[in-house]
Amino acid sequence: MAAGAAGPGPGSGPGDSPEGPEAEAPERRRKAHGMLKLYYGLSEGETAGRPPGSDPLDPTDLNGAHFDPEVYLDKLRRECPLAQLMDSETDMVRQIRALDSDMQTLVYENYNKFISATDTIRKMKNDFRKMEDEMDRLATNMAVITDFSARISATLQDRHERITKLAGVHALLRKLQFLFELPSCLTKCVELGAYGQAVRYQGRARAVLQQYQHLPSFRAIQDDCQVITARLAQQLRQRFREGGSGAPEQAECVELLLALGEPAEELCAEFLEHARGRLEAELRSLEAELGPSPPAPDVLEFTDHGGSGFVGGLCQVASAYQELFAAQGPAGAEKLAAFARELGGRYFALVERRLAQEQGSGDNSLLVRALDRFHRRLRAPGALLAAAGLAEAATEIVERVARERLGHHLQGLRAAFLGCLTDVRQALAAPRLAGKEGPGLAELLANVASSILSHIKASLAAVHLFTAKEVSFSNKPYFRGEFCSQGVREGLIVGFIRSMCQTAQSFCDSPGEKGGATPPALLLLLSRLCLDYETATISYILTLTDEQFLVQDQSPVTPVSALCAEARETARRLLTHYVKVQGLVISQMLRKSVETRDWLSTLEPRNVRAVMKRVVEDTTAIDVQVGLLYEEGVRKAQSSDSSKRTFSVYSSSRQQGRYAPSYTPSAPMDTNLLSNIQKLFSERIDVFSPVEFNKVSVLTGIIKISLKTLLECVRLRTFGRFGLQQVQVDCHFLQLYLWRFVADEELVHLLLDEVVASAALRCPDPVPMEPSVVEVICERG
């Protein structure tokens, strides 16, 4: 039975076992699949489960397509031992059973489906048969409908043609009616004042009437129409001429007239004529605002009026004109341009007159706003009428005004400077009345400087308005370049600084040299002011200007250094003049004191003369005054000798060296030699030499002038013995007090030596006073 158990293939016999077909099913399926796959070339993927290298055609392959049970069994029997055969048998049986059960399950599961499919197919067969009948019926009905439709069309053909024709006739008749009614219609329109409609009607009919004018009836209509049209045109013209009714209505009239075929040239001229009338009225009202003695509204209001009235009107006229007479071509445009130019010119003249009235006022912001509006308003017609050059003219006016403003500000600054000077003069004069000394020069200087600076800043701010971004003309090339550099920087700031220097210098040249119409303190103050300008203020102001006005212009500008040099020169001249004036005051005192005294018959000196004390007092006062404004300055390094020591030098060796031998005739040669050698070693004293900017230099200058005067005056006089001694005392007194003021005290010694020596020469009986006595007298005061 081993064979029976192992041998049977799955499909070995139909009666084998119930499992037979079940076990075969997957195998079949697989086989079928295998073939499909083979067909589609998928064999490799699908056969992955099989041991590689197995031949699908192997007849011994249980799952292979070419399985041959006989061969397989043969093979098994031949190759396998018994045990393995037994195993194979059991295994195979088990497999067969499993396959059978599987097949059974599948059949049970799908049984219902087979049944319902069979039912469906049967039902479908029934339905199709019904449908066929319905379709047949539909086809019959359609045929009937077609038949009917054809018959109806045939019947209605005739009527349709007649209706079309009738509609055509109706339209024609309506047109004809319009034509026949046209004259009355027009009349009515004219009467009602609906000119626009009348013109439209007329326009519509004109061509037709023109075309059919050979027919008498149409001819009549046309004639009527022409009459009415003529009347219409006349009325329109009438209305047009009456003016009054504003530019838009006029424009409408003109438009209608043009539509009526009136000659454009004539209309154009007439239109402009009317516009002129209106604009001239505007100009007159503007002129009235100007008036001979203006109760004038402010300039802003004026430009507003001008802008809205005249410029607005001009704009309207121009735009209407361009709209209406665009067909006129360049000739028409030229006419308009000429018109605009002429009226614009008159308007500008008025504006300029008004602006000229503004020149005096200080308020720049209002003016700039007015100019801005003026300029802005003119940009509109400017764009419309480029040919008339209104915008350029407006820009020019603005530029001119800007220039004039600059001039005005310069004047203002000058006036402010002069005002400051007047204030200073008053301040200098006032305390003297109150009996107080020292009018606070430093304070005055600070006041003047700050006041001028604030004026300059105010002016800068004021003219800066012209270049503000929001102002419409600020981006014009003039305002970007020339205005900033030549106008503001050069014209205003540099110009002012220059004029300031000139004004200051003019004090040096003033004819009042005698008494000094200018208070010396003012000279001193101005000198310091100029010096301050040189050191700091000028560069500050110019930097400020350059920053504010971003000078882009390439044109050459005055360098700071040149201005500084000018200011320094002015300061130097003023200070030199101050020295001269003060020197002169003291000189005059000394000169009077020498000239008016009778030196021959004077008494033995007991005192220092009062004038010398006065000189010392005045010098001290000057020292204080200068010290308020100028630094101390450098003294020539000297041993810290007191006046005592200098006195001894002065009164013994040197003085005696100069004049003592004059009365000891034993050694005339030596004395001359001595004095000449002394001169050889002392430097030449430049009396009115330029001064430096410090107190010591100023005082040195003044003292030099005074002492030189004393010397020259002494040389013109003849002295008695006591006269000489008095000079000696006076000089010693001066020596005691003046050395401290000067840079080089040697200078004072030298000059005073000369004075005493000259006095000795001018004395027939030179007996000098004992130095100790001189000292005592001087110390007593």
Next chain:
Amino acid sequence: MHTRLAGPPGGLRIAGRSDGERGPGEPEGQARALTPQTAETDAIRFLVGTQSLKYDNQIHIIDFDDENNIINKNVLLHQVGEIWHISTSPADRGVLATCYNKPSDSKVLTCAAVWRMPKELEPGSHESPDDSSSTAHSLELLCHLDDTAHGSTACVTWEPTGDGKKVISLADNHILLWDLQESSGQAVLASSASLEGKGQLKFTSGRWSPHHAGTQVATASDTTVRGWDTRSMSQIYCIENAHGQLVRDLDFNPNKQYYLASCGDDCKVKFWDTRNVTEPVKTLEEHSHWVWSIRYNHSHDQLVLTGSSDSRVILSNMVSISSEPFGHLVDDDDLSDQEERRPEEKSQEPPRDGVIATYEEHEDSVYAADWSSADPWLFASLSYDGRLVINRVPRALKYHILL
């Protein structure tokens, strides 16, 4: 050769320590009075008066030998007093006038006198064998121009074109016109006028105009310059405040009749047109102290010489207001003997107004400077310490003017 022409030809100390030829007891001293010998047109000769209160004063006659560059000196004694001013007759070489201080105990009075110098000291005879002995010469007094009623005489000025018979002296506030008669042996007061006004008015200086047939004199007093007509002795014009301070000196332009120069204590030199006295024609401000003396060159009126107490002498070129055609270009064709200088000169611009040269040889105040009457290119200046310096106009300028 070159240095001699460019540099100063020489300096001389009147109170000379350098020459050492003074005889014993010879006074030394200061000096302010200087004049050329006006009537002398051949020799270069200056007269200098000394100022000494203690010794006899002298008049030094300085001859300059241009050829040999030698200075020769003769001394005349002037014993009446120290000399403040000196002037020479335009007609007679031997006649001169001085203003001098009469020494007195209580009062100083300045008088004026006309003198004649010894014959042998007149030109042509100055080559006396020994110079040292010539110091003994003394002046012969011709006449006094004194009228004590009129006060101190500041200045004497001769009629420039006349026969040396008319002299004007300025005494305090009086202007006195004298007629010299009997070969100057007697002075007769012809007419006079005086300044009236508040304060102590005093004339400081005066000049007689060479124009208008010698009828005009200009005087300076305080800050005012006045013109006078000598016929009527009345004032013609008056320049009030001509200078800010005292007017020290004035001079007439020798070629332009209305032009006048003045100088003063304001360190300025001013040029006036006497027809319009409100404004000076021109003002120079080159000196640094009072200007004491101003002189036009006698032939080339663009050359103006000024001396100042800043110890400087300045020669200025005032070509724009001179009688020379201004802006005239030099015609170089005539410069044949100057070939080597031509390119240099051609490049030069026509001279402008301004300082030509500043002479700083002096060490003390220069109170007088004047041109030589014989050589128009030569001038002398005198400082208070007694030094006389003779200088020449720079040669380049001289040729520029001449050619």
